Amino acid sequence: MTTVKTKQSEQALEAVVVRFAGDSGDGMQLTGTQFSDTSAMFGNDVATFPNYPAEIRAPQGSLYGVSGFQVHIGSVEISTPGDNVDLLVAMNPAGLKTNLHAVKAGHGIIVDTDAFTHKNLEKAQYSSNPLEDGSLDGYQVIEVSMTSLTKEALKDVEGLDNKSITRSKNMFALGMVYWMYHRSREHTIDFFKKKFKGKPALIEANTKVLNAGFYFAETLELIPNSYTVAPAKMPSGKYRIIMGNTATAWGFLAAAEKSGLELFLGSYPITPASDILHELAKHKHFGVKSLQAEDEIAGIGSAIGASFAGDLAITTTSGPGLALKSEALGLAMMLELPLVVVDVQRGGPSTGLPTKTEQSDLLQAMYGRNGESPVIVIAASTPANCFNFAYEACKLTLEHMTPVILLTDGYIANGSAPWKIKSVSEMPDIKHRIIREAKNTWHPYERDKDTLARDWAVPGTAGLEHRVGGLEKDKLSGQVSYVPENHEHMTQVRAEKIKKVQNYIPDLEVKFAEEGELLVVGWGGTYGTLYAAVKELASSGVSGVGLAHFNYINPLPKNTEEVLRRFKKIVVCELNNGQFVSILRMNFNGISFEQFNKVQGLPFGNAELIKRFKELLG
Amino acid sequence: METAEKQYTFKDFASDQEVRWCPGCDDYVILRAMQKALPELGVRKEDVVFISGIGCSSRFPYYMDTYGMHSIHGRAPAIASGVKLANPDLSVWVITGDGDAMAIGGNHFIHLLRRNLDINIVLFNNEIYGLTKGQFSPTSTVGQRTKSSPYGNIQPPFLPGELAIGAQARFFARVGGNTPKEMTEVFVEAAKFKGTSLVEVLQNCPIFNNGAFAKYTDKAVRADKQLFVEHGKPMIFGKERNKGLVLNGLKLEVVTIGENGITEEDLLVHDAQMQDPTLHQMLVRSEYPLVTGIIRGFPDITFEERAADKTEKVKRDSNFHKTDDLFFSGETYEVD
Numbered sequence: 001m002t003t004v005k006t007k008q009s010e011q012a013l014e015a016v017v018v019r020f021a022g023d024s025g026d027g028m029q030l031t032g033t034q035f036s037d038t039s040a041m042f043g044n045d046v047a048t049f050p051n052y053p054a055e056i057r058a059p060q061g062s063l064y065g066v067s068g069f070q071v072h073i074g075s076v077e078i079s080t081p082g083d084n085v086d087l088l089v090a091m092n093p094a095g096l097k098t099n100l101h102a103v104k105a106g107h108g109i110i111v112d113t114d115a116f117t118h119k120n121l122e123k124a125q126y127s128s129n130p131l132e133d134g135s136l137d138g139y140q141v142i143e144v145s146m147t148s149l150t151k152e153a154l155k156d157v158e159g160l161d162n163k164s165i166t167r168s169k170n171m172f173a174l175g176m177v178y179w180m181y182h183r184s185r186e187h188t189i190d191f192f193k194k195k196f197k198g199k200p201a202l203i204e205a206n207t208k209v210l211n212a213g214f215y216f217a218e219t220l221e222l223i224p225n226s227y228t229v230a231p232a233k234m235p236s237g238k239y240r241i242i243m244g245n246t247a248t249a250w251g252f253l254a255a256a257e258k259s260g261l262e263l264f265l266g267s268y269p270i271t272p273a274s275d276i277l278h279e280l281a282k283h284k285h286f287g288v289k290s291l292q293a294e295d296e297i298a299g300i301g302s303a304i305g306a307s308f309a310g311d312l313a314i315t316t317t318s319g320p321g322l323a324l325k326s327e328a329l330g331l332a333m334m335l336e337l338p339l340v341v342v343d344v345q346r347g348g349p350s351t352g353l354p355t356k357t358e359q360s361d362l363l364q365a366m367y368g369r370n371g372e373s374p375v376i377v378i379a380a381s382t383p384a385n386c387f388n389f390a391y392e393a394c395k396l397t398l399e400h401m402t403p404v405i406l407l408t409d410g411y412i413a414n415g416s417a418p419w420k421i422k423s424v425s426e427m428p429d430i431k432h433r434i435i436r437e438a439k440n441t442w443h444p445y446e447r448d449k450d451t452l453a454r455d456w457a458v459p460g461t462a463g464l465e466h467r468v469g470g471l472e473k474d475k476l477s478g479q480v481s482y483v484p485e486n487h488e489h490m491t492q493v494r495a496e497k498i499k500k501v502q503n504y505i506p507d508l509e510v511k512f513a514e515e516g517e518l519l520v521v522g523w524g525g526t527y528g529t530l531y532a533a534v535k536e537l538a539s540s541g542v543s544g545v546g547l548a549h550f551n552y553i554n555p556l557p558k559n560t561e562e563v564l565r566r567f568k569k570i571v572v573c574e575l576n577n578g579q580f581v582s583i584l585r586m587n588f589n590g591i592s593f594e595q596f597n598k599v600q601g602l603p604f605g606n607a608e609l610i611k612r613f614k615e616l617l618g
Numbered sequence: 619m620e621t622a623e624k625q626y627t628f629k630d631f632a633s634d635q636e637v638r639w640c641p642g643c644d645d646y647v648i649l650r651a652m653q654k655a656l657p658e659l660g661v662r663k664e665d666v667v668f669i670s671g672i673g674c675s676s677r678f679p680y681y682m683d684t685y686g687m688h689s690i691h692g693r694a695p696a697i698a699s700g701v702k703l704a705n706p707d708l709s710v711w712v713i714t715g716d717g718d719a720m721a722i723g724g725n726h727f728i729h730l731l732r733r734n735l736d737i738n739i740v741l742f743n744n745e746i747y748g749l750t751k752g753q754f755s756p757t758s759t760v761g762q763r764t765k766s767s768p769y770g771n772i773q774p775p776f777l778p779g780e781l782a783i784g785a786q787a788r789f790f791a792r793v794g795g796n797t798p799k800e801m802t803e804v805f806v807e808a809a810k811f812k813g814t815s816l817v818e819v820l821q822n823c824p825i826f827n828n829g830a831f832a833k834y835t836d837k838a839v840r841a842d843k844q845l846f847v848e849h850g851k852p853m854i855f856g857k858e859r860n861k862g863l864v865l866n867g868l869k870l871e872v873v874t875i876g877e878n879g880i881t882e883e884d885l886l887v888h889d890a891q892m893q894d895p896t897l898h899q900m901l902v903r904s905e906y907p908l909v910t911g912i913i914r915g916f917p918d919i920t921f922e923e924r925a926a927d928k929t930e931k932v933k934r935d936s937n938f939h940k941t942d943d944l945f946f947s948g949e950t951y952e953v954d
Contacts, residue, residue, distance in 0.1 A: 187949075287933075294696075298696035301696030302700035459667045
């Protein structure tokens with residue numbers, strides 16, 4: 001290694017995509033999070049994409065055990081974690097092999113040469129060493145013996161075992177990346193102080209390794225360039241970086257406070273929804289009651305009980321869990337009680353791809369119950385707006401007295417982005433329908449004439465004692481009724497009640513073009529990728545391409561048909577085999593829909609979207 | 619829980635709905651016993667909630683003029699848990715049957731007992747599926763011929779008390795379906811007990827399994843075949859009140875007072891409050907005599923108490939009072 005300092009050039013960039021890849025025990029998620037947090041605090045817009053295996057600690061060096069974390073930072077608006085990467089940090093051969101395809105030609109790859117042993121190359125199914133056989137000739141490869149350098153940096157720190165030493169090599173990599181992008185180390189050093197509180201040796205070690213990586217990069221002439229990414233222009237205010245699942249949990253906290261109700265969560269752990277349970281379990285100081293139930297059914301069951309007794313009740317799950325909850329959800333619909341069910345969608349069917357993203361639970365959310373059983377279905381579309389839609393789910397369920405399914409997905413739930421912090425005082429009012437006093441002629445199934453919602457009479461209120469149940473009910477008294485006309489009437493009222501929600505939700509917006517050649521339609525978590533693609537088309541001079549992204553699915557916004565008819569062609573893009581498009585076809589006769597579907601457990605890529613849009617434009 | 623100002627009678631708890639069980643069903647006895655027990659408790663009517671699952675028994679809430687929910691098959695314990703956690707001041711009852719509690723709802727049943735929420739379960743055990751018209755249940759006996767076991771049932775049964783105590787039930791009582799006075803007493807004690815209480819009622823189904831418990835519950839044999847245990851009292855039974863239970867090694871043994879020098883002092887004295895459930899399990903399993911009454915009533919901390927303790931401690935130590943305190947805390951940054 002040379003110590004001669006050479007003049008390195010400095011280049012300003014609008015945006016950069018960095019991907020960290022290594023073994024699932026290499027701390028790639030943490031490394032990536034530190035880089036994105038630091039960049040956000042610097043003022044960049046950011047988006048992240050964690051991509052990790054379902055195994056907790058998959059066998060070292062294996063191809064399927066690679067854990068990756070991609071960060072997209074920019075001085076411009078960032079709406080996706082990016083397709084191709086400007087810099088790949090590969091901690092071992094498997095990390096290189098599984099991620100090389102994403103690196104832009106001619107761009108940088110940092111590798112830990114110490115990990116390129118015969119054994120690791122074999123595990124990654126390399127027949128020859130890619131660092132030696134010329135296969136990386138088209139890239140700027142930065143070879144660093146990171147493990148040895150980390151050991152060297154820590155030789156004087158006492159009280160460290162071998163494992164702790166080698167485990168901190170991810171901080172060497174991070175230090176190098178910080179230097180390359182002119183990032184401050186301060187945030188990460190503060191993070192060490194908090195994370196390793198009471199363990200001074202670990203604070204010292206991680207700080208030393210981070211600094212060692214930083215200085216190594218500075219002095220190394222192997223790195224020809226460093227880059228600056230200026231702060232982005234974002235609305236002024238106070239921000240924080242937030243993960244979708246945290247934003248969802250916080251939306252519920254805000255809704256509970258605003259509505260004056262206590263929050264109850266009945267849940268059963270399931271990937272990728274468990275973080276909502278973890279987050280809400282922390283907040284007992286707000287009086288949150290969280291029950292980790294014995295199964296998915298008890299999760300929703302306890303929430304229905306809590307709702308009956310007057311709490312704002314939530315249950316959280318992912319696809320297979322929603323399947324288990326479906327009978328109980330039908331009960332909640334039949335009782336006409338408020339209840340929010342969060343489905344953080346993952347790859348299906350069955351156990352499917354637990355750690356990968358997909359949008360394939362839509363039809364289950366819409367129809368996955370016995371009988372005529374409509375519920376409100378809404379979907380969040382970015383990590384940050386999980387907050388808004390969790391809040392909105394509570395508002396709708398409390399004001400309309402019917403369950404709401406909130407769909408998010410692994411991509412936005414685990415992704416993080418800057419969130420302009422919302423004070424509860426800025427949020428719209430929530431008017432629940434609890435009645436505290438007996439009225440003379442009150443009936444349990446009397447309805448508000450505008451919303452068709454019934455009152456919420458909770459146990460403990462004298463004079464309002466009544467029985468509810470899953471059997472069909474008389475339209476007024478709620479007593480069991482087998483009268484044929486009553487059953488048909490109630491079926492229609494329950495459907496009409498959902499339809500009426502249209503009067504309380506915003507119109508569908510169209511971005512980029514109000515009318516014209518092609519309308520790109522999406523829903524839920526694909527917003528960022530679709531937005532970026534349509535924006536790129538628009539800025540490259542293609543006109544007449546609009547984007548209509550749905551957050552409200554049942555009911556659809558009132559102006560949906562009018563929007564659809566403004567465009568010559570419509571393409572519905574979904575991470576499933578065509579579920580939303582089937583809903584649109586069913587609702588809007590005579591409109592023809594093209595499709596773009598991807599079912600790989602991965603988000604849309606920018607290039608594939610643009611290619612498809614251009615084909616359709618002819 | 620607030621005390622009722624009004625002195626209720628059983629009529630106050632009867633709803634305006636016509637009761638629709640089969641003539642001669644013990645469910646009528648249970649309904650009346652409950653309507654008589656509640657006034658004795660002094661709870662306010664509006665604070666009483668009945669949650670049931672599915673089955674004949676689960677129609678029960680419709681007939682009580684309290685809050686109630688006829689829910690879905692097997693899930694009443696989960697729903698009742700949510701009710702109780704949302705409002706611990708309520709008197710919460712689960713009404714269930716042998717199929718509802720121990721087949722489809724077995725998981726929720728054992729977990730409610732394990733957690734020990736202050737909820738009262740009344741289990742109508744008739745050893746048959748009634749509402750679906752006569753299939754064997756998890757408590758049906760081996761060999762029992764039913765519509766779904768035409769050549770005799772081959773599935774060994776659960777003993778509800780054994781399963782419950784195995785799941786850490788702190789309170790278990792058993793009563794015959796034709797003994798309303800004892801039943802009312804047991805309901806009152808179950809309600810007063812802080813923690814999950816389980817009362818198994820040996821409920822005769824006159825249509826599909828008539829006489830299933832007759833060998834214990836018929837008036838003619840009841841005194842000789844049943845031992846109604848009471849905490850602190852010797853275990854005596856028999857028409858002549860001369861039979862009793864002693865422990866011989868690891869076995870219960872029936873002895874006769876006055877024979878072989880046995881006196882009342884030699885008999886086991888019932889201790890329902892023992893933490894160790896070994897003897898309670900033996901009493902549950904005893905076939906002669908069949909043991910009724912409150913077999914186990916071990917006082918323990920409830921789930922709600924544990925939850926309240928935690929919440930109070932977290933609230934005391936926390937700087938977060940409003941959600942804004944949380945949202946604006948930690949790593950935030952300003953964009954100009």
